[in-house]
Amino acid sequence: MSESTGKPVIELKDVKVYHHARGGGLFRPNIVKAVDGVDFTISRGETVGIVGESGCGKSTLASVLVGLQPPTSGEVLFHGKPAIKRNAHMRKEFGRSVSVVFQDPATALNPRMTVQDILTDPLQIHGIGNAASRAAKVKELLALVGLPQSAAEVTPSQVSGGQRQRVAIARALALDPDIIVADEPTSALDVSVRAQVLNLLSDLKTQLNLGMVFISHDIQTVRYVSDRICVMYFGKIVEQGTATQVFDSPTNDYTKKLLGAAPSLLHI
């Protein structure tokens, strides 16, 4: 199953993200505990699924993992070193190593850029290669995600939703990352293409020995791709284990409730 190297690329220790919500007063602030004491690791070669209902803190946890959100407290380690007070070099290395695929490719991709430019952009920002090697990389990326070479010349709005998400996945792979964090990567897609995009992510993870954090509110989808599953409830991980453990012998009441919920849209 997993060919994890064993050494976590990212490690979270007792991470909390608290927001001050509207409606609170000066002496009685309303605090939303979006993430509330989470320990988490992700290594190359493993897919970890994070599942839980809307508002339980999945996207907040994802933004901590990709370095977009500093935690209120707790530690974020990148290759074993604190990633909070990171310098410019470490920020760049973190950005190369950890990339993200968002829910809706229509808003995640610049509609005015061609696919060629979208895929070249990260390479230029990181000063990788020359014009010829970047053009070759774009060709390689398109092939990797199953898009025709002709897709390079069009803009994201000129391709289908499923193809758009393939472009977003290709962009996420441009810098040869160690880890991909995919936050509900199939929820905005037509039901008919969800399984294809899931299969693609799953194949890429194996082919490139990536670490993948796969986030969804749908436990059946998570099961389909994950080696390990974390169930989140109100900012906490209330259950974790291998997919088999979580499905066959859930210990937590909330997990049992999730398992008893409606069948996955994926399978309808």
Ligand SMILES: Nc1ncnc2c1ncn2[C@@H]1O[C@H](COP(=O)(O)OP(=O)(O)OP(=O)(O)O)[C@@H](O)[C@H]1O
């Ligand atoms: N900037 C913010 N200010 C205040 N509250 C916030 C902020 N960001 C998130 N929250 C709250 O934190 C909680 C967790 O939000 P988050 O988006 O992480 O949940 P989620 O599990 O991704 O939900 P969904 O499945 O709907 O995407 C929610 O209650 C949300 O309202």
Ligand SMILES: [Mg+2]
């Ligand atoms: Mg979310």
